[in-house]
Amino acid sequence: MKHRNIGIVSGRSNILLRPEGTALFLVLFLAAGTVLARPALAAAGDAVDTGDTAFLLVASALVMLMTPGLAFFYGGMVRQKNVLGIIMQCLAAMALISVQWVLWGYSLAFGLDHFHLLGGLDWAGFRGVGLEPNPVYAATIPHQVFAMFQLMFAIITPALIIGAFAERMRFPAFLLFTLMWATLVYDPLAHWVWGAGGWLRELGALDFAGGTVVHISAGVAGLVCALVLGRRRDYGRIPLPPHNLPMTVLGATLLWFGWFGFNAGSALGANGLAGNAFVTTNTAAGAAILGWLAVEWLLHGKPTALGAASGAVAGLVAITPAAGFVTPPAALVIGGIGGAVCCFSVAVAKVKLGYDDSLDAFGCHGVGGTWGAIATGIFATKAVNPAGADGLLYGNAHLLGVQVVGVAAAWIFTSIVTYGILKVVSLLTPLRVTAEEEEAGLDLSQHGESAYPDTGLAALDVAEGKRVTAPGELAVNWMASQGNPAGAGILRQE
Known part of the structure; x- marks a missing residue:
């Protein structure tokens, strides 16, 4: 009975430069510093x-x-x-x-x-x-x-x-x-x-x-x-x-x-x-x-x-x-x-x-x-x-x-x-994504990638009655709209 990494880019700036990122890593590393002493591990006894x-x-x-x-x-x-x-x-x-x-x-x-x-x-x-x-x-x-x-x-x-x-x-x-x-x-x-x-x-x-x-x-x-x-x-x-x-x-x-x-x-x-x-x-x-x-x-x-x-x-x-x-x-x-x-x-x-x-x-x-x-x-x-x-x-x-x-x-x-x-x-830090980020999806807005790059969001968005850019352009356009020079154009989704 029992009784008993992060290098995230969000928006236009690296989270490590933001207050929430600094706080998170400060807590982890300060805690690590308190436990650097290495007590000897006891050998396994017969009770095991x-x-x-x-x-x-x-x-x-x-x-x-x-x-x-x-x-x-x-x-x-x-x-x-x-x-x-x-x-x-x-x-x-x-x-x-x-x-x-x-x-x-x-x-x-x-x-x-x-x-x-x-x-x-x-x-x-x-x-x-x-x-x-x-x-x-x-x-x-x-x-x-x-x-x-x-x-x-x-x-x-x-x-x-x-x-x-x-x-x-x-x-x-x-x-x-x-x-x-x-x-x-x-x-x-x-x-x-x-x-x-x-x-x-x-x-x-x-x-x-x-x-x-x-x-x-x-x-x-x-x-x-x-x-x-x-x-x-x-x-x-x-x-x-x-x-x-x-x-x-x-x-x-x-x-x-x-x-x-x-x-x-x-x-x-x-x-x-x-x-x-x-x-x-x-x-x-x-x-x-x-x-x-x-x-x-x-x-x-x-x-x-x-x-x-x-x-x-x-x-x-x-x-x-x-x-x-x-x-x-x-x-x-x-x-x-x-x-x-x-x-x-x-x-x-x-x-x-x-x-x-x-x-x-x-x-x-x-x-x-x-x-x-x-x-x-x-x-x-x-x-x-x-x-x-x-x-x-x-x-x-x-x-x-x-x-x-x-x-x-x-x-x-x-x-x-x-x-x-x-x-x-x-x-x-804000709890919720912006309206634009929610519309684009968390895959793109929070992580800059798509689970289905060959199809993008086209099938779902068409089913929802929306008009979007070509699937292959979606990730590039989203990154461009967030200030990434690797992309060009603006995410178009109506």
Whole structure:
């Protein structure tokens, strides 16, 4: 059980010369300077179990694969002029959090407890994170392996938020937001739930693999971002269909594949509990697809491939906090309800309320994670995991109350701090691209390249009733309009 480069040109000036770029690199390099001391790594002792260690290394690699899978899942759902923007944000999150986690993130999340709210900096720069196990967290695997497994969770969590503000956040703002959010939201919340001494852990809250820490936090943060940034310019005015559904389905299956490492790996050993988590994970995903498609069929008259892919993700989200605490029949219920509830949230609630959660980060992760955390309080049983607790179904209503407290705390904390971070970032750099940049797409305006250079944006723009320059000229004209002498002419798009 788990208790647990940049040389970006944006517009006409290099980000390294801008305040936000200077601030970002100053923080990283000053932090690096505080951890230059190189403590000796202890030799691996007899307590290390090679089977458990191998299992966690593979599980870590599976979870790492989920972020590229997310890039495909999200990338296929946006318009083709924004697909590289999505992929770049996911890759940037992988790079940025990999550095942040070593410098201070892991220590804040899992280090020596301070007031039951946050870890200290004792392990900053991985000082003291060596080759011997840390019995507080994982008694049979090297401390470094445990830390790297946790890193993969820290990477994908801010990446999930991307789906809420897709197609409209500036890349410099994204970098600053991601760094601050990981430090000020993810790390404290991880300590609350999984860190030794964390107040939710001490209260008895159960979160096997990240329903509260990962999915609720990312989903709620996504909703806040969507509300603060506002709708896309074309939202509600013209259809905004996914540009490549096969790409989205591929991403969903990569997520499903990686999720076995996400959930089964959270047993922290090659054992029966990992096997149970594997079974419940797959069962919930299948049930959620059926639940999503049933609601979609009733509402719209047809089941869709996008709905099936989204349903799988919704079920995987819902079972995550419960995977190591519930039986396979309970996973059927959790997944089926999770798929249906998330579909209703996306197809009905979002439309009624009018917010633009571009790729349904809140609808799948915020809603699905909330249901999963509450369902854990209902269906958990010590028959599956003696280190857990019995839930409401087994005569213990107290656990359900604790789970509700954990959900409420995550919602409130994430909402307030995320809003504050966005306001601070907005003082350093604009959060949102300009109207002209949004029209051209983030691929060109933020990165100066196109995912489909042979076709450009012509097919999509013609479908939207717009007249554009020849596809081969589009990137050149955009760069020229931004002052790049390599191009000539002005981007023409009506």
